[in-house]
Amino acid sequence: MTRIESAELARLRTVRATDPGAVERAHLSRKRRPVIGADGRLFIVAADHPARGALQVGADPFAMANRRELLERLAVALSHPRVDGVLGTADILDDLALLGLLEGKVVVASMNRGGLRGSTFEMDDRYTAIDAHSAKQMGADMTKALIRVDLDDPATVSTLEATGHVVTECAAADLPIVLEPFISRRVDGRVVNDLSTDAVVHSVTIAAGLGATSSHSWLKIPVVDDMERVMAATTLPTLLLGGDAGPDPEETFERWERALRVPGVRGLTVGRTLLYPSGGDVAAAIDQAARLVHPDELPKEDR
Template structure:
């Protein structure tokens, strides 16, 4: 992996903060979809929720230089189209020149911090539509977790609808990641990946805002992958699969690949957005993990 010069990044940030906007302005862009009509996006927006763990390491993503090195390696691999991240990480990648010719997706709502009592009042504390437009980025992404027992979900639903409108008004794609969620006896929030719950979440997300013209879905593979064909009949919106949390063993990683492989054959599924399982694979080989995921497309 290429070593990231943290001292140089800090020097630019402290002495030339305008360098970030300048790098964004001159960044060569590309269409959202290439000739293949498929998308392979690497995700790194977890830290802004305080979600730093991978497997048994609760602070795996806390080393920013290490994360940036893994991202730069992933983005350099053939078939990787781009990255999804928050402003701090995208600013670093702009300064490193790693986003040229890549799809750049800004993460919009990060207010629902992992483990917080307000986790479902998921306010838009990240990129706004105007930021994504100003920085010449290519798309936005938001997380929509719906708990029928938590009034915070209503705030998230309403602000999600307005984000759909704001992005559509600018002709910018917005990837909506919906879940039906609930708290367990220990108070921890979990996502329901049953076929019925995922179907319901897709139906709700598809109808938000005044137009769905620029809305994409970012969906999980259901507990039973055989249910995915019926689940994905719920909407005609284009969709990508999310990677989700993968266990710490090579066997669990291989199992995730197989789940993605089958779902990628469905007509509305256009690609993958995967984060920790590719950046921090069980065997430590980032390039091989990324290449395997690209091969599934």
């Protein structure tokens, strides 16, 4: 594990307290790169979970609450040459920029969601983090928005309206936006995402139609049973999301590998499954996923 020494963490805290302008300078001075490289693929490590109160990994309800440990795990991931970038809310991205860990990486700024897990307002997914103008100003390369559609909850229409606006704003700012849609419903008082193929097809078609233009829209979708049928529903560039780790990590990697072969799929965006792997070896988990996205010899089919 890459260590962030106590002195380095203390310097980070001191800079935040005494020189807030250092955050902007760190973002604007970082080395940039094209979003898509020569092989047309993208591997992004996701770390936007804490801002929506999703701190649990496995049996540990506060696994992602230790910021130093999270940053150390992200440092391991970002040191891998086949990891293209990171997805996070501004607080995560600001820490990484001040630590110099975003050099030559794709920065995906999460707009986050207002509907916190378990709250009475859970389906009120108004955007509470970065907006298109701020993302462009800080030098982000992409943004990300989550869209949960519950046909039984009137709050859904507000989410759809808000998302339409941010899609339009990102396109006007020449900023790609990654849309992560789900068909959701309440089961015994909890909001559950429907991971059937039919539901994912519906979510993809709804998300793709949001905004004044789809010119800058991407999709981020779960791996389900019939990915060919899902990808037949859209022409938008698509990333696979990792989701929570299953009981068999190797089966998870095999599902990703099969889905990555489907035309239109451009890569992976994975968080807890790789940052907090069951075996504890972050570097090995990251390397295994990176080789799926960026193999030494790419398949010849159109991507």
